[in-house]
Amino acid sequence: MLRTIRAKFAVGFLLIFCLSFLLLNVTLKAYIRSSNRTIITSDLVELKNNGNVYVRQAFLINHFTNNDLYFGQMAEEMVGDLRRATSSDVSAYTVDGVLLYSSDQTKFAGRSTSDLKLALEGKTAYTITYAGSAGSVLYSYPVVIDGVKVGILRFAKDFSSLYEQTGRILNILFYLALAIFAAAFLFSYMLSRHITIPLVKLTRASTEVIRGNLDVRIGIRRRDEIGRLAANFNDMIGRIASQITTIGRDRDRLKALHEQEKRFFDNVTHELKTPLTSILGYAEIIRENGEADRAFFEKGMAHIVDESRRLHGMVLNLLEVSRRSAAKDEAALVDAGALLRDVRDAMELRAKRYKKRIALNAEDGLYVLGQSDRLRQLFINLLDNAIKYSSPQAEIAVVAETDRAAGAVRFAFANPGVTLSPGDAEKVFEPFYSGDRTFKEEGSVGLGLSIVKAIVDDHGGTIRMDSGDGRTTVRVALPAAGKEEGDA
Template sequence: MLRTIKAKFIFGFFAIFFLSFLVLNYTVKEVTWTNNEKIITSDLVELKKNSNVYVRQSFLINHYKNNKLYFGEMAEEMVHDLNFSTGSNVSVYSLDGSLLYSSDKKSFLEKIDTDLQQAIKGKTAYHISYYQNKAKVLFSYPVVIDGSEVGILRFSKDFSLLYNQSKRILDIIFYIAVVIFTVAFLFSYILSRHITIPLVELTHASNQVKKGNLNVNIHFKRKDEIGELAMNFNDMIKRINSQISTIESDRDRLKELNKKEKLFFDNITHELKTPLTSILGYAEIIEQKGESDRSFFKKGMKHIIEESRRLHNMVVKLLEISKGTTREYPFEKVDTSEILKDVCDSMSFRAERYKKSINSDIQEDLYVYGDDNRIRQLFINLLDNAIKYSSPFSQINISAELVKEKIILKFMNPSNHIEQEQFTNLFQPFFSINQEKAEEGSVGLGLSIAKSIVEDHKGIIRIFNENQNTIVYVEMIYMKDENLL
């Protein structure tokens, strides 16, 4: 498109200059020829006046009357005298156009004799002929003596010098005009390129932007409107890039928020499911044999009450989060041994449902600085995974001991061999090695939640194979009495 603009510039300038050149050349030529005709007319008027004076004097000197016969008799004398005095060839004609005498008949042998025809009709007329750089004027008029026409005088005068001078002047003006208009056209062409080339670059850049390429930048070392346009274009691209970066940042942030929201929902679902499962399990067993086993009834009711309270606290916390009024729960001294024993006891019924058993070896007074509910959730998740993914009819071994100021917890269950590269993914949300064994409603968040809880308590959690067993290893900082804040 801009190349079309460039072509329009060039064509427009060429048309303007060419037409201006033609108009100027034509005008100068017409003015020159008009001035030449004025000079010739003025010269012929003077020639006629002088010739008339000479003819009258000749009639008076010879005492001729205004008779056509006398005019014919003195024709030869008039021709010689007028030829000498005017420097022009002269011919004398009768009133009917018959040649009486001529100083040079060849000078009057023109095919065009309109001047003579006009003189025969009683009018003064002249005719200019221009041929091979020679200009000649034939001038005729009727001679009138005392109010009567007595004959016709016809002059042939050479004006070649005048016309040749005019031609030289026209040629000079023509060449000067050609030079001026050529220079002006070249300047206009350069000016058009100076304007259109930046526009071509701007068009190319805008096409790149339209195609999605925003890594464009235009550099014009100009301080005019086009330079300002380029600066504005670059500023516009920078602002677009900035806006796109902001949009992409907002998009990524929204994705992250959506991901966190989903993860939060899945975490809450998982945490709510665990106490509900425990409550439901004890309720079912109590319904089956609660009346016959009073001690189990009391034990089951105790666990149902504890899990119900824990569930209530979780729901309250969830409501606080939804209202934006979440408060931090301060860490305190927590006996992990008591919590772990209680979890093993409460989860034993779940193991029985899977035809499995739990064996625990837990050292007393294993204190940490933390949140008892979250630590309980940690033990429940690890034990729940061990129950679900251990081999059939297997025994799950739980141990907890103090080793060099560190509390070491191990959850060991017989299982199929796990490839080493899969261990790094086990703590990722929603990852499960064997989906066929996954419990309905499980989304694969147990180990992910466990890892988060351990790290919040500044501990370490690992998982590995050993002697056809899967072992979850947890290391937490032991809290002495003097470390209490």
């Protein structure tokens, strides 16, 4: 289509230039002819005036009573004198149109006699005859003496030099105009190519984009509108490619999240169903047998209590997940070190149950701005996670200290045990991520560290997990707050 546009440009410019050239040529010819007529008319008027002066003088010098007769008698002399005075051939006629004398009768023979007929009617007239670059005029007018028409004078004047001169001028103007129009047409054609060639490139590039090739670029280096259009096109394709890449990443991430959510739903359904089934089974047997079998009764009640506690913990975790989008409580000054000691004391019993111990090294005055209940849950989840996944009879090392250079309070929860791969260590804090189920505790649905990450993010902190060489360490950093800041 753009080649058609280029052809339209060429044909359009050609038509415009041809019409303009023809119009200019016709106009110049008409103007020059009009100018020639003006010059000829001026010469003829002067010719008539000279002839009239000569005839009047001749009649004044010789007082003839019969003017017509005298005009006939002096015709030969008068024609000769006017021939020499005007450099034109002259013929004299009677008032009836009869030729009296002619300086060169061949100049009048075979020519139009319309001017002579008009002169017989008392009018002044002339006839212009063209023959190539030559031009001549037949000029006739009645001679009137004292109000009486005594004869007719007819002149044959050659204007070939005038027409040759104007012809040369016309030729010069013709070729000059032709050269100018040819140069203008060539410039216009080159300009149209200069415009349409980039458009062809843009069309080809856009076609490649339609076919899915986003690596195409237009190599047009110009500082005009087309150059800016090409640069904008390249930027647009770059942004589209970037957006498509981002969309692809988001699509893959959404797909992974969807799969994680499905696994999470399956896990929650399974983990909730298993203890409920066990509780229901023991409860029905105890209802039927009562305390008849005391040993079974005690075992069943203990199982029901343990499973109920496990259900309660899972429900609390699920509720915590649902609270992430809820309104946050106002932050208050919290002594994180004292809070961590309380949590350590409470979790010591759970650690002993697994034959493990917790070693805490916490500085005094570790103040942060936050929500005490949620920070407590943060520490509980991290210690519980360390207890569950550490080696048997392991010592869990907990360190809490101030990083004054960074203006933060740092916590480290380290435990020996089975380590995670680098990929799992990066993903353990993602929502719904359950990790390698080989090392997963029964009843866990993979929400603990996700909740921990949400609490740390809400407090403006950072968290990461380092796992390797038989040891896993979770590091948490929270913005530090001075005591006076909380008082204020």
